[in-house]
Amino acid sequence: MTRTVYVNGEYLPENEAKISIFDRGFLMADGVYEVTSVLDGKLIDFAGHAKRLERSLNELDMASPISMDDLLEVHRELVRVNEINEGMVYLQVTRGAPDDRDFAFPDPEVTPSSIVLFTQNKPGLADAPAAKKGFKVISIEDIRWGRRDIKTVQLLYPSMGKMMAKKAGVDDAWMVEDGKVTEGTSNNAYIVKDGTIITRHLGNEILAGITRNAVLRFAKEAQMKVEERSFTIAEAQDADEAFVTSASTFVMPVVEIDGAQIGTGAPGPVAGRLREIYLEESRKAGI
Template sequence: MSGIVFRDGAFLPAHEASVSIFDRGFLMADGVYEVTCVFDGKLVDFDGHLARLKRSLAELDLPMPMHEDSLLDKHRRLIALNSLRYGMVYLQITRGNPGVRDFLYPDPQRVAPTVVMLTIEQPHLLEAPEAQRGLKVVTMPDLRWGRRDIKTVQLLYPSRAKTKAREAGADDAWLVQDGMVTEGTANNAWIVKGRQVVTRQLSPDILAGVTRAAIKRLAEQTELEMVERAFSVEEAQAADEAFISGATHFAFPVVRIDDKPVGTGKPGPITTRLHQCYLDEIRKIAI
C-alpha cells in the first residue's frame, strides 16, 4: 500500500508505519474501527460514525483518544494529503501496547490507545457495477460472538464467510441464526415486499449501520412502510426485492440468494430508488 497514513499523532508514508507486536489489537483483536465514505473529497455521515465509534469504545472500556474536532480534522487532512476524491477513510483504535501479552487490560493511565488511519481509493464508487447488475449471496450459519453491535476488529469469521461465498461463485454471504437472517459480512440486509421495506431490528445480534439509519429515514420520507423485524431465508427468497446497505455500498440490490432469484432476478425499482435518493442526499450533506 502506498500513500500517507496516520499513526499515533503523525502523518507518514505508509511504508514507514508500523505497530508493535505487543499491541493488543494484534494479539487480542482488542480494538474497534470505523469506515467513513469519502464522496467528492468530503466525508459522508461523519457524525453517525463518530457516535457509533464512541459507543463501541465505551462498550469495551476504551478511552476516546482525542477530541472529536481533532478527529474530524485528521480525517480531512488525510483526505487532502492523499488527494482522495472517492473511497473511504479507515480508522482503528486499539487498547495499545503494554509491552507484554496478558489477558488483563493494561492500566489506561500507563498505556495509551493505538490510533491508525488510512485511506482506500474507490474511483468507481458512483458507477459501481454491483449497483447495476445486482449481487448474488449465499447463506451461512452466523458463528460470530454475541456482541455484533460493537464494531470490533475481530473479523475472522466474516472474512472467512466472504471468502467461502466467492469460492461458491457468489458476491457475499448472508449470515443466519435460528433460521433468520442477521446481516451480511460487512453490511445490513433488507427485503422489500410490496411497499414494505424490512430490515432486522437493532439488538446485540447486528451492527447498527450508519447507512442503515439513513436508508430507514429515506424510506419513511418516500412514504414506504418501514418495518424492523427478523426475516427468514425463505421469506427473503420470496420477496419482491432484496438489498444490502453499507458505508460504501449505499443500497446495492441482491438478485439471487442461494441460487434462487429474488423477484425478477434483476435490481428492483424500490432498491434503485433508495440508492439514488441516498446518492442525492450525500451530495448535499457530505462535509
C-alpha cells in the same frame, strides 16, 4: 504516489508506519474501527461514524486517544494529502501496546490507546457496475460472538464468509441464526415485499449500520413503509426485492439467494430509488 497514513499523532508515509508487536489489536483483536466513505472529496455521515465509535469505545471501556473534533481534522487532512475524490477512510482504535502480552486489560493511565487511520482510493465508488446487475448471495450459519453491535476488529468469520461466497461463485453471504437472517458479512440485509421494506430490528445480534440509519430515514421521508423485524431465507427468496446497505456499497440490490432468483432477477425499483436518494442526499450533506 506514496500514501500518507496517521499513526498515534503522526502523519507518515505508509512504508514508514509501525505499531508494536504487543499492540492488543494485533494480539487480542482488542480494538474497534470505522470506515467513512468519501464522495466528491467530502466525508459522508462523519457524525454518525464518530458517534458509533464513541459507543463502541464505551462498551469496551476503552479510552479514546483523540477528540472527535480533532478526529474530523485528521480525516480531512488524509483526504486532502492523498487526493481522495471517491474512496474511504479507515480508522482503528485499540487498547494500546503494553510491555508484554496479558489477558488482563492494561492500565489506561500507563498504556494509552493506539489509533491508526489510512485512506483507500476507490474511483467510481458511486457508479459501481454491481449496482446495475445486483449481488448474488448464499446463506451461512452465524457463529460470531454475541456483541455484534460493537464494531470490533474481530472480522475472521465475516472474512471466512466472504471466501465461502467467493468459492460458491457469488458476491456475498447472509448469516443466519436460529433460522433468521442477521446480516451480511459486511452489511445490513433487507427484503421488500408488497411495497414494505423489511430489515432486522436493532439489538446485540447486528451492527447498527450508519448507512442503515440514513437509508431508513430517507425511506420514511419518501413515504415508504418500513418494518423492523427478523425474516427467514425462505421469506427472502419469496420477496419482491432484496438489498444490502453499507458505507462502501451504499444501497446494493440483491438478485439471488442460495440459487433462488429474487423477484424478476434484476435490481428492483425500491432499491434503485433508495440508492439514488442516498447518494443525492449524502453528497449534499458531505463535509
